[in-house]
Amino acid sequence: MATAEATTKTLKVQRFKPSENPTNTYLTDEKGVWAWMTTVDHKKIGIMYLVAVAFFFALGGFLAIALRTKLLTGASIDFIDADAYNQLFTLHGAIMVFFVLVPSIPAALGNFIMPMQLGAKDVAFPRLNLASFYIYVVGAIFTFIALALNGLDTGWTFYTPYSTESGSSVIWVTTGVFILGFSSILTGTNFITTIHKLRAPGITWSKLPLNIWALYATSVIQVLATPVLAITLLLLIMERWLGIGIFDPAMGGDPVLFQHFFWFYSHPAVYIMIVPGFGIISEVISTFSKKTVFGYWAIALSSLAIAFIGFLVWGHHMFTSGQSAVATTVFSFLTFLVGIPTGIKIFNWVATLYKGSIKMDTPMLYVFIFLFLFSIGGFTGIMLGTLSVNIHLHDTYYVVAHFHYVMMGGTLIALLAGLHYWWPKMTGKMYNERLGKVSAVLIFIGFNVTFLPQFVMGSQGMPRRYYNYIDQFAPFHQTSTIGSYILGVGFLIMLYYLLHSLFRGEKAPANPWGSRALEWQATSPPDFHNFGHTPVVIHGPYDYHQPMEEFQLGIAVDTNGHGKDTHVEPDDPELDKWKNYSLG
Amino acid sequence: MANHSSTHPAHVQHHFVDSEQQFDSAKMGMWVFIVNEVLFFGGLFCAYIVFRTWYPDLFTQAATQLDTFWGAVNTVVLIGSSLTVAMAIRSAQKNQQRGLEINLLITIALACVFLVIKYFEYSHKIHIGILPGAENYTFEGIDHPLAHVFFGIYYIMTGVHGLHVIVGIGLMLWIYFRARKGEFGSEYYTPVEITGLYWHLVDLIWIFLFPLLYLIE
Numbered sequence: 117m118a119t120a121e122a123t124t125k126t127l128k129v130q131r132f133k134p135s136e137n138p139t140n141t142y143l144t145d146e147k148g149v150w151a152w153m154t155t156v157d158h159k160k161i162g163i164m165y166l167v168a169v170a171f172f173f174a175l176g177g178f179l180a181i182a183l184r185t186k187l188l189t190g191a192s193i194d195f196i197d198a199d200a201y202n203q204l205f206t207l208h209g210a211i212m213v214f215f216v217l218v219p220s221i222p223a224a225l226g227n228f229i230m231p232m233q234l235g236a237k238d239v240a241f242p243r244l245n246l247a248s249f250y251i252y253v254v255g256a257i258f259t260f261i262a263l264a265l266n267g268l269d270t271g272w273t274f275y276t277p278y279s280t281e282s283g284s285s286v287i288w289v290t291t292g293v294f295i296l297g298f299s300s301i302l303t304g305t306n307f308i309t310t311i312h313k314l315r316a317p318g319i320t321w322s323k324l325p326l327n328i329w330a331l332y333a334t335s336v337i338q339v340l341a342t343p344v345l346a347i348t349l350l351l352l353i354m355e356r357w358l359g360i361g362i363f364d365p366a367m368g369g370d371p372v373l374f375q376h377f378f379w380f381y382s383h384p385a386v387y388i389m390i391v392p393g394f395g396i397i398s399e400v401i402s403t404f405s406k407k408t409v410f411g412y413w414a415i416a417l418s419s420l421a422i423a424f425i426g427f428l429v430w431g432h433h434m435f436t437s438g439q440s441a442v443a444t445t446v447f448s449f450l451t452f453l454v455g456i457p458t459g460i461k462i463f464n465w466v467a468t469l470y471k472g473s474i475k476m477d478t479p480m481l482y483v484f485i486f487l488f489l490f491s492i493g494g495f496t497g498i499m500l501g502t503l504s505v506n507i508h509l510h511d512t513y514y515v516v517a518h519f520h521y522v523m524m525g526g527t528l529i530a531l532l533a534g535l536h537y538w539w540p541k542m543t544g545k546m547y548n549e550r551l552g553k554v555s556a557v558l559i560f561i562g563f564n565v566t567f568l569p570q571f572v573m574g575s576q577g578m579p580r581r582y583y584n585y586i587d588q589f590a591p592f593h594q595t596s597t598i599g600s601y602i603l604g605v606g607f608l609i610m611l612y613y614l615l616h617s618l619f620r621g622e623k624a625p626a627n628p629w630g631s632r633a634l635e636w637q638a639t640s641p642p643d644f645h646n647f648g649h650t651p652v653v654i655h656g657p658y659d660y661h662q663p664m665e666e667f668q669l670g671i672a673v674d675t676n677g678h679g680k681d682t683h684v685e686p687d688d689p690e691l692d693k694w695k696n697y698s699l700g
Numbered sequence: 701m702a703n704h705s706s707t708h709p710a711h712v713q714h715h716f717v718d719s720e721q722q723f724d725s726a727k728m729g730m731w732v733f734i735v736n737e738v739l740f741f742g743g744l745f746c747a748y749i750v751f752r753t754w755y756p757d758l759f760t761q762a763a764t765q766l767d768t769f770w771g772a773v774n775t776v777v778l779i780g781s782s783l784t785v786a787m788a789i790r791s792a793q794k795n796q797q798r799g800l801e802i803n804l805l806i807t808i809a810l811a812c813v814f815l816v817i818k819y820f821e822y823s824h825k826i827h828i829g830i831l832p833g834a835e836n837y838t839f840e841g842i843d844h845p846l847a848h849v850f851f852g853i854y855y856i857m858t859g860v861h862g863l864h865v866i867v868g869i870g871l872m873l874w875i876y877f878r879a880r881k882g883e884f885g886s887e888y889y890t891p892v893e894i895t896g897l898y899w900h901l902v903d904l905i906w907i908f909l910f911p912l913l914y915l916i917e
Contacts, residue, residue: 236715237715238714238715240725242713301736305732305733305736309725309728310725312725313721313728314725339732339736340736344742347743350856351747357833358833358836359833360832360834360848360853360855360856361849361852362849367848368834369849377746650717
């Protein structure tokens with residue numbers, strides 16, 4: 117194995133200072149639509165995922181705005197009747213969960229960044245990576261067919277027996293999600309193998325960026341949980357199609373069994389969504405504090421701990437479904453346990469900030485928003501895991517608010533932090549910092565105006581998924597709707613300045629944030645092979661007390677078969693210092 | 701890590717450093733995929749356990765309708781094919797071109813025998829009215845109101861397994877045609893090895909399915 121050899125063998129290294137004006141990048145290497153569609157380059161595949169995720173986010177967001185607009189009043193409005201409303205919230209949930217949150221960070225940002233952070237040229241199985249993208253597209257096509265036929269009105273959870281009786285296109289959507297699952301499984305398989313086998317010389321497990329640890333934990337969950345969803349959906353399809361009698365009580369089946377099966381995947385799935393977000397937060401917080409991450413191992417291992425405990429808590433979705441008292445007690449206790457590794461992370465991040473040189477650029481602003489919103493989401497999750505409180509809050513807007521605080525306030529905000537952080541690396545362009553901050557603040561305000569009132573009305577008894585409400589809840593619903601409009605404006609501003617930066621943005625330097633992490637030691641945008649050389653790593657990714665030049669080492673050119681030394685600037689006198697340096 | 705040498709063998713993909721790294725990666729990827737398959741079938745076994753615990757009578761009664769003799773024959777056939785695929789890998793490692801091809805062909809043939817026997821088992825059941833689904837099921841030989849549930853589980857478990865057999869045949873045909881072109885030898889046999897790994901899994905799943913479905917009393 118590569119790393120084992122590195123410890124026993126002496127490598128001759130030299131410094132490779134990334135060029136500020138790269139002539140040959142992954143964006144110029146292969147051009148044209150066909151080249152993009154058939155590429156096996158992880159960076160292009162990541163970008164394609166990003167575009168797809170952005171598209172589905174816009175679609176899901178549009179549905180959410182329509183929902184909130186309807187909820188301005190309790191009565192019917194012209195274009196949304198009760199059945200249409202059921203379809204809207206179902207599709208909003210299904211699209212946001214399966215098409216946005218699950219693939220967003222690992223498949224889009226992770227695909228782009230992970231091999232670069234490992235100093236690899238690509239993921240272990242590049243063709244499989246491209247295949248996962250197309251499997252995702254096929255899954256999406258099935259969902260669109262369902263939309264064109266009868267839509268879907270079961271809620272994103274497809275609970276039986278309603279999902280076996282509903283007149284909507286359940287089979288199309290579940291088949292779509294079944295197919296989508298394989299995309300997730302293959303990405304997870306690919307990432308685990310890549311992290312084990314494709315690390316550059318010197319990158320030991322203790323020098324892995326925390327983003328890699330988070331992606332590793334995520335991939336483990338993807339590989340272990342997603343197949344169970346696949347078999348569940350297959351059984352559901354068979355139940356609806358043939359009536360095999362497993363989930364439908366009318367035919368001898370058990371609907372609670374479906375819930376067990378479904379949540380055995382879908383609870384770990386929320387960790388598939390949030391854990392990679394944790395990875396981004398660790399990266400950004402260190403870069404913008406210019407400081408070593410506090411408690412490296414605590415953060416790294418708590419990701420794995422969350423992945424592990426996450427498998428044992430699915431029963432907390434069924435406290436009111438007729439589970440035995442013993443089971444509910446155990447599940448409640450295990451649910452509280454998740455709070456421990458999560459708390460460890462939060463405290464370590466805050467400790468990282470302590471005495472750091474904090475720079476409040478847009479990515480860092482999102483980190484603060486994350487810390488604030490995700491903490492609220494986490495604490496309300498503990499409340500929902502409490503048995504007695506859960507009976508009262510079950511299926512109310514309190515659950516809706518909690519879920520949005522962790523998923524949108526957590527995952528999505530982390531995604532935005534990562535997007536702004538790596539945008540210069542991915543596109544080679546800087547965005548408008550001022551507009552970035554304006555939009556972040558609007559999103560923060562809009563988010564809280566939308567979802568804080570939902571905690572209140574939920575605790576007062578407003579059930580989720582209801583089309584109508586009594587007057588008592590009108591002010592909360594109306595405030596919430598106004599908040600969603602503010603949120604929408606925030607995202608439109610972001611769309612504007614990101615597109616603007618693509619076409620008119622300033623050129624990004626190789627390392628605009630002064631980060632020590634390996635991906636920033638490549639050019640912006642990176643070379644087709646990520647680095648023109650084989651990188652060699654001697655320090656951890658957060659060792660800000662070490663000089664920058666020691667983070668830019670690679671195997672000396674004369675023994676590098678590629679002989680690509682386009683990034684070496686021979687005039688630099690500092691380079692001489694590393695001429696005869698050996699890593700042994 | 702070795703350097704990106706100019707003597708990069710043709711079978712090593714551009715992003716790997718050397719043949720060994722590529723082999724290790726492929727093998728690990730397949731093992732991770734096998735873990736995923738185990739979880740996939742694990743869901744089905746879980747459904748089996750739940751229903752068997754609820755209706756033990758149903759399972760013992762309904763299992764009498766399964767043909768133990770042909771089930772046992774199929775078990776032997778699959779175990780035999782696992783042996784021949786292992787021999788195919790051994791042949792590739794030892795540069796025995798002829799042995800590789802013949803062993804792959806025998807494995808493919810055994811997999812086909814398995815499917816043919818399965819076909820006769822299915823068609824007999826369909827003939828007497830044992831069909832999946834409460835409404836399609838018309839057989840009256842089992843005195844239990846939920847007889848269709850057992851056969852629903854039976855059809856899905858064996859059906860999904862059969863699908864894996866078909867995929868395996870496809871993979872081995874592909875390996876066979878590549879082998880005929882002389883692509884594999886002691887230097888490079890990664891695809892043979894990981895296809896073999898997959899095939900052992902297919903065999904192993906059947907070894908659990910056979911007693912759980914056919915041999916219960």
